[in-house]
Amino acid sequence: MSPSASSSRSASRTSGQPRRAAVIGGNRIPFARQNAAYAKASNQDMLTAAIEGLVARHGLAGEQVGEVAAGAVLKHARDFNLTRESVLGSSLSARTPAYDVQQACGTGLEAAILVGNKIALGQIESGIAGGTDTASDAPIAVNEGLRETLLTLNRAKTPGQRVKALTGLRPSQLVPEIPRNVEPRTGLSMGEHMAQTAKQWGISREAQDEIAASSHHNLAAAYDRGFFDDLMTPFLGQTRDQNLRPDSTVEKLATLKPVFGRGEGATMTAGNSTPLTDGASAVLLGSDEWAQERGLPVLAHLVDAQTAAVDYVTGNEGLLMAPAYALPHLLARQGMKLQDFDLVEIHEAFAATVLTTLAAWESEEFCRDRLGLDAPIGALDRDRLNVNGSSLAAGHPFAATGGRIVASLAKMLHEKGSGARGLISICAAGGQGVMAILEAA
Amino acid sequence: MAGTYAGLVNSPVGRKLATQLGLPRPATLRRYAVGEPLVEGSVLVGGLGPAPVAERVRALLKSEGIDTVDELADGDRVAAVVADLTEAAEPSDLDALRALVAPALRGLRPSGRVIVVGREPSSANGFAQAATRRALEGITRSIGKELRAGATANLVLVGDGAEANADAAVRFLLSGRAAYVDGQVVRVGPGTPTEPADWAKPLAGKVAVVTGAARGIGASIADVLARDGATVLCVDIPAAGDSLARTANRVGGTALQLDVTADDAGRQILDHATARHGGLDIVVHNAGITRDKLLANMDQARWSSVLDVNLGSILRMNEVLLADGGIRDGGHVVLVSSIAGIAGNRGQTNYGASKAGVIGLVDALAADEGLRARGITVNAVAPGFIETEMTAKVPFATREVGRLLNSLNQGGLPVDVAETIAWFSQDANAGVTGNVVRVCGQSLLGA
Ligand SMILES: NC(=O)c1ccc[n+]([C@@H]2O[C@H](COP(=O)([O-])OP(=O)(O)OC[C@H]3O[C@@H](n4cnc5c(N)ncnc54)[C@H](O)[C@@H]3O)[C@@H](O)[C@H]2O)c1
Numbered sequence: 053m054s055p056s057a058s059s060s061r062s063a064s065r066t067s068g069q070p071r072r073a074a075v076i077g078g079n080r081i082p083f084a085r086q087n088a089a090y091a092k093a094s095n096q097d098m099l100t101a102a103i104e105g106l107v108a109r110h111g112l113a114g115e116q117v118g119e120v121a122a123g124a125v126l127k128h129a130r131d132f133n134l135t136r137e138s139v140l141g142s143s144l145s146a147r148t149p150a151y152d153v154q155q156a157c158g159t160g161l162e163a164a165i166l167v168g169n170k171i172a173l174g175q176i177e178s179g180i181a182g183g184t185d186t187a188s189d190a191p192i193a194v195n196e197g198l199r200e201t202l203l204t205l206n207r208a209k210t211p212g213q214r215v216k217a218l219t220g221l222r223p224s225q226l227v228p229e230i231p232r233n234v235e236p237r238t239g240l241s242m243g244e245h246m247a248q249t250a251k252q253w254g255i256s257r258e259a260q261d262e263i264a265a266s267s268h269h270n271l272a273a274a275y276d277r278g279f280f281d282d283l284m285t286p287f288l289g290q291t292r293d294q295n296l297r298p299d300s301t302v303e304k305l306a307t308l309k310p311v312f313g314r315g316e317g318a319t320m321t322a323g324n325s326t327p328l329t330d331g332a333s334a335v336l337l338g339s340d341e342w343a344q345e346r347g348l349p350v351l352a353h354l355v356d357a358q359t360a361a362v363d364y365v366t367g368n369e370g371l372l373m374a375p376a377y378a379l380p381h382l383l384a385r386q387g388m389k390l391q392d393f394d395l396v397e398i399h400e401a402f403a404a405t406v407l408t409t410l411a412a413w414e415s416e417e418f419c420r421d422r423l424g425l426d427a428p429i430g431a432l433d434r435d436r437l438n439v440n441g442s443s444l445a446a447g448h449p450f451a452a453t454g455g456r457i458v459a460s461l462a463k464m465l466h467e468k469g470s471g472a473r474g475l476i477s478i479c480a481a482g483g484q485g486v487m488a489i490l491e492a493a
Numbered sequence: 494m495a496g497t498y499a500g501l502v503n504s505p506v507g508r509k510l511a512t513q514l515g516l517p518r519p520a521t522l523r524r525y526a527v528g529e530p531l532v533e534g535s536v537l538v539g540g541l542g543p544a545p546v547a548e549r550v551r552a553l554l555k556s557e558g559i560d561t562v563d564e565l566a567d568g569d570r571v572a573a574v575v576a577d578l579t580e581a582a583e584p585s586d587l588d589a590l591r592a593l594v595a596p597a598l599r600g601l602r603p604s605g606r607v608i609v610v611g612r613e614p615s616s617a618n619g620f621a622q623a624a625t626r627r628a629l630e631g632i633t634r635s636i637g638k639e640l641r642a643g644a645t646a647n648l649v650l651v652g653d654g655a656e657a658n659a660d661a662a663v664r665f666l667l668s669g670r671a672a673y674v675d676g677q678v679v680r681v682g683p684g685t686p687t688e689p690a691d692w693a694k695p696l697a698g699k700v701a702v703v704t705g706a707a708r709g710i711g712a713s714i715a716d717v718l719a720r721d722g723a724t725v726l727c728v729d730i731p732a733a734g735d736s737l738a739r740t741a742n743r744v745g746g747t748a749l750q751l752d753v754t755a756d757d758a759g760r761q762i763l764d765h766a767t768a769r770h771g772g773l774d775i776v777v778h779n780a781g782i783t784r785d786k787l788l789a790n791m792d793q794a795r796w797s798s799v800l801d802v803n804l805g806s807i808l809r810m811n812e813v814l815l816a817d818g819g820i821r822d823g824g825h826v827v828l829v830s831s832i833a834g835i836a837g838n839r840g841q842t843n844y845g846a847s848k849a850g851v852i853g854l855v856d857a858l859a860a861d862e863g864l865r866a867r868g869i870t871v872n873a874v875a876p877g878f879i880e881t882e883m884t885a886k887v888p889f890a891t892r893e894v895g896r897l898l899n900s901l902n903q904g905g906l907p908v909d910v911a912e913t914i915a916w917f918s919q920d921a922n923a924g925v926t927g928n929v930v931r932v933c934g935q936s937l938l939g940a
Pocket of ligand 1: 709879
């Protein structure tokens with residue numbers, strides 16, 4: 053350890069502030085469209101590949117890191133120890149502990165916050181946060197009726213009891229249950245929920261298509277300038293996100309038929325909503341000292357994080373509006389304004405998600421009545437928003453999105469220079485939202 | 494080897510057939526494995542007159558626990574012969590070589606070795622000595638063609654006063670590391686070699702960069718350098734990142750996804766090596782491509798991409814890597830040429846240009862006063878037919894010819910090229926610079 057590192061450590065101790073976790077680097081595999089390039093890959097395959105690329109880039113083969121926290125949203129029952137199994141299949145030391153995290157689309161970012169907080173508290177010196185999801189290799193469960201029959205059969209002790217249990221079988225019970233993108237308490241898909249919120253806020257079709265087109269253009273430009281050369285490792289012959297359409301235009305997007313919402317006011321299409329995607333990501337975090345000992349440059353630090361949830365069940369608030377509620381807490385704690393951020397990453401679950409979130413922060417009424425603020429949070433300079441593209445272009449394998457954004461934003465901030473600050477906002481099923489602030493080292 | 498010529502003639506039926514037809518039968522070559530002795534059996538060591546190098550070789554082998562004999566008793570079988578002809582001055586002196594080596598050949602053990610030691614013809618005194626010195630090359634190459642069962646013959650030319658520096662070359666050529674090096678001339682000059690603490694880890698503590706490390710020969714180079722103790726920075730294009738990660742994790746090194754033709758490639762490599770590994774000692778420029786077409790049909794894109802990847806990028810990277818603050822003093826640079834760069838190849842004007850250019854570059858860098866003063870060696874390997882994904886794509890007939898047109902009657906393996914590169918990278922081998930060693934099983938092409 054160098055003298056400067058040890059002095060900064062003791063300085064942070066004496067000031068009573070925990071140290072900050074460093075974001076050192078990241079890796080993801082290109083994201084693929086559902087039932088396409090990764091149709092036969094499992095969550096474990098993809099998470100392992102993401103970890104392997106990260107290990108290679110940072111020279112961690114055989115090393116024991118503090119912990120690996122990752123997860124998946126669509127998960128097979130057999131994957132109860134998904135992350136630990138992925139670690140065992142990786143080049144990391146088998147003595148690296150791991151656990152699964154699950155917070156719908158917030159999984160990846162929440163995992164990074166968990167690892168980051170343990171580092172900040174000095175409980176671990178390094179860790180990997182990640183996420184993976186496959187919409188192709190989805191778990192298929194037996195029908196609830198069949199499941200009950202089978203469990204009864206299993207409990208049966210006599211042949212008579214067994215026969216009795218089996219006579220309860222009905223052909224309809226043989227239809228399997230495939231996971232659906234539906235909120236259990238409302239029976240509405242996430243897209244339908246979003247369509248309601250977009251309508252309430254009067255979000256136009258044009259504005260959504262513009263967000264989508266620029267997502268594709270920004271992501272394509274990032275690839276072209278080699279931005280992902282040290283953030284990505286190819287997988288199964290895929291070297292770029294399969295969903296990326298560099299030649300996407302507002303005009304072409306305008307020709308698509310709405311898929312969510314009904315009638316005249318329906319604005320949400322397959323072009324301005326993220327498609328189902330397969331992929332995985334991983335982020336390397338550590339203390340500054342740990343990074344320095346390995347000659348690993350620190351890209352950024354995890355400054356703060358906040359998770360919020362809204363009551364969407366009563367219809368009182370939109371399903372994906374929780375990030376709007378998380379932000380004021382962060383701003384107050386950090387003494388910042390939204391406009392102070394050099395870069396802002398708002399996960400594009402739908403183009404409309406980004407637009408309603410921005411509209412809410414601009415709305416005096418919303419900020420006063422819902423957030424209890426004296427003044428609106430205000431407008432965000434669009435030049436700072438999702439500058440290297442986001443989920444509309446890259447795709448959104450649910451749990452993998454957090455890791456994608458943390459690593460990319462850390463690198464972008466690093467390119468901007470020391471002190472640059474960035475904000476991450478990710479909405480999640482169940483009316484939740486996860487946010488984090490990064491600052492360039 | 495299923496489905497190959499070697500597989501056929503080594504099958505029970507095929508073997509009989511091959512013997513009856515007088516077809517060549519490729520031997521299984523002795524290849525180096527950690528912990529194995531330099532050679533399996535005793536070594537006949539002799540020469541003409543005082544034979545100063547023979548004296549050193551006896552000491553070297555003794556330290557390795559290997560028996561040496563001065564002359565052959567009836568029925569003796571040896572694993573190798575080392576013939577020191579450094580004192581040869583007249584054509585009649587050459588009979589000493591015949592007298593020493595000839596009786597040993599019939600009983601030479603499988604994958605045996607004949608090493609002839611001589612002096613540089615260009616530094617000879619007078620016509621007779623120059624002619625005699627050069628004659629050694631003709632003898633050695635002819636022995637190589639005569640030998641069977643995986644045995645090889647090579648010539649080591651030792652500069653005046655550089656006798657001590659020949660140890661590393663003799664060690665290498667005797668060992669299984671040189672399995673596919675045959676009919677070659679190695680030149681040993683001045684320099685200050687340092688022996689490793691442990692010959693099982695001759696590159697311990699060194700940092701190496703290998704370009705094109707995702708697969709093929711490059712992946713094997715990374716494996717061998719790491720086995721020999723080096724920390725390896727593995728470089729390949731981003732699109733090959735998954736195989737690159739496999740190499741890097743296998744060797745416990747780091748992966749850098751980088752196109753070597755990028756303007757800042759040298760800077761990126763040096764920064765990575767310095768930040769992560771504390772410096773750079775060994776540079777292996779292995780990345781290379783082929784874009785074959787007859788010159789009559791060659792477009793500009795094929796032409797310039799091959800020249801830029803195989804030659805232009807190396808020149809640009811070297812500006813940073815070889816400058817002060819780049820590779821450390823006493824470091825080693827190894828380039829990868831090809832027999833196509835020596836012999837030429839139909840449809841490979843672009844490739845032949847680049848690989849001949851590599852040889853020109855090695856000559857110039859090895860002669861550079863600045864690099865010499867810093868003790869930096871620069872050498873090249875010129876692989877012949879090596880079994881890789883590249884050559885697996887060659888049509889069957891052409892491929893079989895490529896495999897057979899050499900003294901060992903088989904293609905080499907990536908590890909054979911890698912072993913030679915690892916030897917060029919040893920501090921113990923500091924006397925060898927400006928060499929182009931073919932790893933070709935004494936291919937007839939360009940010989
Ligand atoms: N295989 C043979 O028989 C043979 C014979 C003579 C010489 N060689 C030489 O040996 C070297 C390795 O050949 P191989 O058979 O392993 O080939 P290969 O094609 O299997 O591997 C070459 C590697 O270099 C990488 N590469 C290509 N362009 C690159 C670039 N611009 N930047 C970074 N990496 C790049 C490739 O991605 C690949 O991983 C080459 O220089 C080749 O010319 C091979």
